[in-house]
Amino acid sequence: MKKMILLVTALLIAAPALLQAQVRSDYKIAANDVIIIDVFGEKDFSREFRVSQTGTINYYFLKEVKISGKTTSEVREMLTDMLDKDYLVDPQVAVDVKAYADREVFVQGAVTKPGSVPITGEQDLTVLGAIARAGGLITAKANPNKIEFSRPGQPKKVFSFEQLLKDSKSNLVLLPGDVIEVHEKLF
Numbered sequence: 001m002k003k004m005i006l007l008v009t010a011l012l013i014a015a016p017a018l019l020q021a022q023v024r025s026d027y028k029i030a031a032n033d034v035i036i037i038d039v040f041g042e043k044d045f046s047r048e049f050r051v052s053q054t055g056t057i058n059y060y061f062l063k064e065v066k067i068s069g070k071t072t073s074e075v076r077e078m079l080t081d082m083l084d085k086d087y088l089v090d091p092q093v094a095v096d097v098k099a100y101a102d103r104e105v106f107v108q109g110a111v112t113k114p115g116s117v118p119i120t121g122e123q124d125l126t127v128l129g130a131i132a133r134a135g136g137l138i139t140a141k142a143n144p145n146k147i148e149f150s151r152p153g154q155p156k157k158v159f160s161f162e163q164l165l166k167d168s169k170s171n172l173v174l175l176p177g178d179v180i181e182v183h184e185k186l187f
Contacts, residue, residue: 029067029075030176031055032101037079040092045083048098061087072096105174107134109182110142124173128164130180137161137182146183151175 029035031053039045049057055068062082067075072095083091103119112135119125127149131137137144144161149172164171174180 026071027097028069028071029055029097030101030103031068033097034099035067035072035075036094036096036098038094038096039083039088040094042088042091045088045091051101103176105130105176105178105180107131107180107182110138110184111135111182112138119174119176126171126173127159127180128171130174131182141184143183143185148181148183150179150181152177 029051031051033051034048035051035057036048037046037059045060049059051057051068054066056064056066059065059079062079065079065082067078070078076093076095079095080091080093083093100121104116105119105125106115107117107130108114111131114134117125117130117133125133127147131147147159147161147164148156149159150156159170
């Protein structure tokens, strides 16, 4: 019985770390991120890079390589293939994000602290999470049935607070530049 309790305790302690590792593997590299590329045994091919505004890095003989929008695993595989093709024999490549570019969303209207809300690191931020970081709804003013979400280039969506709480598909993961407006009650 003691072994079972220890096993359950260990799993509960390890669960957040396992979830965090999954989040990190899904992170898509963005412009202005700083990445480290390490090629084992090849000091000349190992370096730190800042991703350009166009989403590229200038990587030695390979010239400009587009990496934004890809995970670190995808970039590792791509660079391994490119280096293996013409330059190195069986290269062992590691890619890590050293620093994340500043990313933010905007929450306005009937919230305690309207303004920009940073998206930190590789963590996802949802509509409800952004509202919470903006201090939450001003209960006396906020219309809980009219929370508007807009993303550049897409039609606006309107949700109720209850819908966001109950339906995980409505509680969207935010991208930099998204705007949430909590409308005020009319009366």
